[in-house]
Amino acid sequence: MGTPQHSAGSAAPPGISHGELGHSALQESAPRGSVPARKPLPAKAAASRQGGRLGADSVGWYLSTIGRVPLLTPAEEIELAHHVQAMKRLRELPADQITPRQRHQIRMGTRARDRMMAANLRLVVSVAKKYQNQGLELLDLVQEGAIGLERAVDKFDPAMGYKFSTYAYWWIRQGMTRAIDNSARTIRLPIHVSEKLSKMRRISRELSHRLGRQPYRLELAHAMGMPPQELDDLLSQSAPCASLDAHARGEEDRSTLGELIADPASGETMESMDRTLQKEHLGNWLSQLNEREQKIIKMRFGLEGSEPLTLAEIGRQINVSRERVRQLEAKAILKLRMMTNFERAA
Incomplete structure (x- = not known):
């Protein structure tokens, strides 16, 4: 991610002196009014603190707030990631064996983690906008994406050679797509089934674009690399659930779907009477x-x-x-x- 150059005179986070930090990437403070990035629910937390700014105003206020957080240079990303990884290793030690210097390193790692979260919330919002109108509000998508971002910060290893934004994108996207799948279904599907359904929809779109028509069942099964019967099973699991209380025949007929479905037990009773x-x-x-x-x-x-x-x-x-x-x-x-x-x- 590109980033503006930061001035050397940037203030440290409130209550922490520059001497205590001693690292340039950690000396950047979040602007006044920014959202603490470590919270897994940043969007909703920000909106609730503003009271009357809920709804559309809360979205605008939140986007404006995270937009004031400075971005990170590639060098800062690497430095902060090293602090986070060091913090994770030290937290695995027994508490009574941690030295004062190691406690100081843990505090620095915590601040580094918060800094990486706050500086990348714009990426979360950018991804969230691509998944709007699929069953979740924008702030809910940001919330789920922020949880994915938090996992990315914890797992990112600079030695892999990736930019952090490239690595984080996958975790952010995964958090949002799984939340959409869970919210859109009455019966929650296992993660591996949801991922297969997402792959099937993607391949179906690609085939439709290439063939100029909807792909046939055998064509889709071949592209998915699975037997046709397995594809049929997958499609049957993707079928939506209908409410038995839903009106079955429009506004004029108020009959519900449940009233129109035969009771198997009553059918057995009628057969018994006939016999x-x-x-x-x-x-x-x-x-x-x-x-x-x-x-x-x-x-x-x-x-x-x-x-x-x-x-x-x-x-x-x-x-x-x-x-x-x-x-x-x-x-x-x-x-x-x-x-x-x-x-x-x-």
């Missing part, structure tokens, strides 16, 4: 047959809970031939059909 009525009708019809015809029909169709029998098996049980069983069955079925037709005509 009961059918058994009652069948019992009445069978009672019109003679005893041998009733027995043949019950054994042939398994009406008494047993497995259906073949004509030969029935013949052995009632001591008649297979052909005779077939004739008796046909005669009984004809009688039943005549009875059902008579009921329908009535």
